[in-house]
Amino acid sequence: MHNQINQKKNVDLFWDHTNIQSFLNSPNTTVWYWDIESDAVLITKGVEELCGYKREDFIHNPTIWKNNIVHPEDREIIVQNEKIHLNGKHTIYEYRIVQPNGSIRWVRDHGIPITDKNGNTVRVYGVLADITELKSTQQELLEKQEQIEAIIDSVDIIVWSYDYETNKTIYSASSKKIYGIDPKAFDENPGLWRQVVHPDDLKYVVNKHQELLAGHIISLEYRIIRPNDGKIRWINDRGIPKFNTRGEVIGINGVKVDITKNKMADQKIRFMALHDTLTGLPNRNLLYDYLQNLLTNTEEMTNRKLAVAFIDLDRFKLVNDSLGHHYGDLLLNHAAFRLKQHISQEDMIARQGGDEFILILENKEKHEIDSILNQILHSFATPFHLEKEEVYISPSIGVSFYPKDGTDADTLIKNADSAMYYAKSVGKNNYKYFEASHPEHAISSIKLDKHLRNAFKNNEFELFYQPYVDSHTGQIKGIEALIRWMNPKYGNVSPATFIPIAEETGLIVQLGEWVLRRACKEIKQWHEEGYPKVVLAVNVSIRQFNDDRFTTIVQSILEESRLEPHFLELEITETIMQNTAESMQIISKLKELGVKIAIDDFGTGYSSLSVLKDVSLDKLKIDRSFVVQIGSEKASIISTIIQLGKNLDLQVVAEGVETNAQHEFLREANCDFIQGYKVSKPAPLHVLKNLYKKS
Template sequence: MFVEGNYNFYIVALSVVIAILASYSALNVVGKISHASGKTKLFWLVAGSFVMGSGVWSMHFVGMLAFHLHVSVKYDIGLTVLSLLASMITSFIAFCITMPIDIKRYRIALSGLVMGVGIVSMHYIGMEAMIMNVELTYDFTMWLVSAGVAFIASYGALFLFLRFRNQSGSSWLKLCSAIIMGIAICGMHYTGMAAAEFQHHGDMVMNHEQSIDFFLLYGVTVTIFIILLVSWAAQYFDRHVLEKMAYQDSITGLPNRNEMNRFFDTKLSTESIGVLFLDLDQFKAINDTLGHHIGDLLVQEVGARLQQFIRSDLQVYRIGGDEFLIIVEDCDQTQAEQLAEEILITLKNAFRIEGNELYVTGSIGISIGPVNQADRSVLLKTADTAMYKAKSLGKNQYCVYNDGMGVKEVRRMEIEKDLQLALENEQFYIVYQPKWNVKSNSLYGFEALIRWKHPRLGIISPGEFIPVAEETGLIVPITRWVLENACNQCNAWHEKGLTQPVSVNLSTRLFQTSSLVEMIQDVLGIMKLDPSLLELEITESMVLFDINDVVQQLHRIRSLGVRISMDDFGTGYSSIGLLDRIPIDALKLDRLFTEDINTPKKHAIINAIVLMAEDLNLDVIAEGVENHDHIEQLTQLGCHVMQGYFYGKPMKVEEIKDWINNHNTTIVTSSI
């Protein structure tokens, strides 16, 4: 004899609502998986699987509470927990399958199949958990229908959700997918219950009072509460923790580039703002010498000082490295310049970090204009251009963008773009400037200087393209090209009886590679040049880098038989304290010493350098020699090797022959 059951309509309605809400919460949480990464992705995956799995489970057992069988029913704890795990695990697998943003149709079908299997498994394991004095069997046709409902509805819900998961917030499309998923769960449950047949024994006592399993009631209540708690926690995590991670800089606590973009999105195109682009001047040197930990602490301290300027119409952003952006609403040029001055003054005060007293300055570029979509990038780019202009003017100052800077920036971009082609298309050529020894009245050597003849821009000076080459790394192949051509030319001169060496400038950037010594050795071997005929000129700025490594490389270069000279000595970064460590053969006095050589102070400085060089057994070469007066005074001070226009401008190879013939390797001046 079969036992007929009935349902409490209100509890059935509650089960449907639970199924839809659980589906919506789960799909909303899981929708964030494809946009997350690392541990965040795992968090959303686990949270979504828990909400989905426990939601399906809760709906099932709320439905069971709504079903009154007129017999005493208890539930096996182990099977009940197993049904919950089955639902969660299959939800986890289904959501893992659908993680990619660009998902194929077959993956959706597979995910729907897994989700359907989870719903069916949870339901029928939950049915097996029923402990009652009734024999439970199933109508096979209805069982198949219940399974089909679960599979089809699961696929439809996932397809709709994945198709529109990038829609924001609580869109109706996401709600539709949750409703379909809820129908899948409820449809499967109540179809499965219709497939169930309860048959009692003849001696069984019927219970017409509704029997409630309080363990099940409490379990479902706690589970629903946990679902709500997890959903709330996930939303809180998304809105507060993840948003903070996405829009706030982790070192300074200032808004980051993402927050800056969001600021621009909220502003009207008619509004005019001031943009101040701040870059620290000595930051790289501090990072290289004291380490990135101290660098991060310095950035943190700078951020703290900049926070004092924040107000309702002014915000400070850290946009990367040692770069900060200050945006001021309704700002004119006068206000922007005043703010820039205040910021520079604030940065001048010493930073005391872990026992280090650090002094840094900043360079600020200012740009003012509207904030519409088209002009946003222009504002940032022009502020960046003005900042680099401030650096080129000597740093520790601000510069307001003007159209002239824009022209220079376009030219610089064209130079950068064409630099590689210049090497490939043989647009570079070398000129040679003679160096003269006035004591022996004879040729001392030549300096090889690179030039670039651009097909459209004409002759581009090294002062313009060498910094670009250093920044892009092209300085390495360019230097090798110069070395090969200079060594080849030196060989050609040597065969004609001209035994003076040729010198080539080395960029500091080359010391940062691991192949400088090998490159020089390789070029000497290929060109078969006597190493004593090659001289390499370095600059004082190398002291900013790993001096021990630089010294080691210089020792290896000199061991090849190559001479080393220090170019532009006495300008930029003083290396006097390191002269006893740096392996060099000569000092080249910068032309600044020659320009106003008549002053007593310059006399004293040059004389001191010459005496110091004599004690260190170094030659001294004076640059910028242009007249008899320069020669006479330098000779009196003890400097006998000179280079400048008086002896010859930088010349092409074909001009060198005429120069030698005209001077007959000897220059006789009235001053000597």
């Protein structure tokens, strides 16, 4: 009894004079602590919930775990691992526990001993994981054993403890794996940790360490350089000071986690979010941020020169349509490489989208800009060698100047775009500076806008459909509606031409409603005629999505067409998700109607993974720019996206599939559906009816 009172006092001292209560009381933290000298055992709230016993039960009876909770047949495992802990070695072992109600749970226990300078174990930390579900599906566990082991091995943690009086730091054995240094070396050389920290981060780390010694809990991230191989690792370091009864700091307990993989993944995701996946150039998002940041610093811009050059590749569409997207992508890569050769480090080149590029030229006189643009034109005079093909293209370039032609990013880019169209109108393969007196582009847009408005009443629009199929069975599962415009004067006008005008003028809302109404009606008729019960996919623009009447219109069209809501899938872009709060509300209303939601062209914009997790989505559609990388060293990206979709319980559709090799890769990667010329080109519904039999 006297021994129990002493144990409780020791526990209370530890409990009251450390700042780890918030950590220990977390229901998600399943950690146990065994102090060898006092034989005291502490458990976190998570362990209480796992085993069904209270923390007080362990205080009164330190042997309760081994003698009462552990399954009688597994108690020898505990005894064996205690001996291993006392020898200073960490263990990972599995056994059964019995809850008070008789329920049996399987746990995996990771014990980490902490040794003193003599190599004697003074305490042991442990982390429990409930693996009952894994054990109940043993066959599945065996099949995925390699994957599970890889995940376990990827969690690299060092438990460390610093004693203020002796100036000694004790590290767990795992420091050998992370630091490449035997933990005893830290004990022999207390200042060794400073030598390992990256020089650029050392001051920051030392300052944080001083906060620890002052009694503050800290959490920081920094780099280390491993002495044995010179490799840089990222460390997340958390420290909690220990106090004596007078409130003085007497030491520190801490945990270091190797977060290098997370950092690399974050950097990769950030790079993908801000760079074009095809050319590796900065994308539209990074370009606008960069340009806007320059322009908002008005004091710095007072004496600076800045020009925006908008570049469009002449004849690119002809090459892309005649030779195929593969050659089109090769051409874009080669063109991007040539453009980069003619700009300095202080300038920026970005891919605006499609075959459009933008240069930001700083501190250049007009004659210097003339020289750069002429060099670019001259470099394009040489043919592009694309595997077995040789093609010629040229650039048309428009230039605007700050502040003469605009003081914000949108205006400067718009006016450079206008000057580029003027350059095209006077012969292409040249450059023009923006002049307000050049009306050609504005007039052509106005004329096209007028024809676009008349197209509704003249019944010039029609719908084409492109199916997507199960990648494993080949069965048709869905059809995407695509608008086409045949104008009496201009002929077949590309959606890439008239959709941006419809967006700019607001006609896109009316156009989107027409597509949705017509498509729902036609697919309902397809169903009634006995063709496969496919899902109808319809693209939704930002303006259409944000229209106050959108959900009401969707409901009205569904009622009018009598199409069951679960057969309608609305495709939105990642850009829509940037306004998270409003977007989630609209999506929630649509889901209440029973409509499915898909993210279109995934990977070309920017999506927070947390947003994707929180929003109720049904599908990810992988942009074709990733599919064309199949067969290259970048193919792993598409596998990562597919796995991401699976982890979020989303179905995945790959767009732009053209070859058997692409199809085979996607099938092996467990992509659900494929869409593209490999399946079918977009066609009117009556043409597709010839491809599919009635059920």
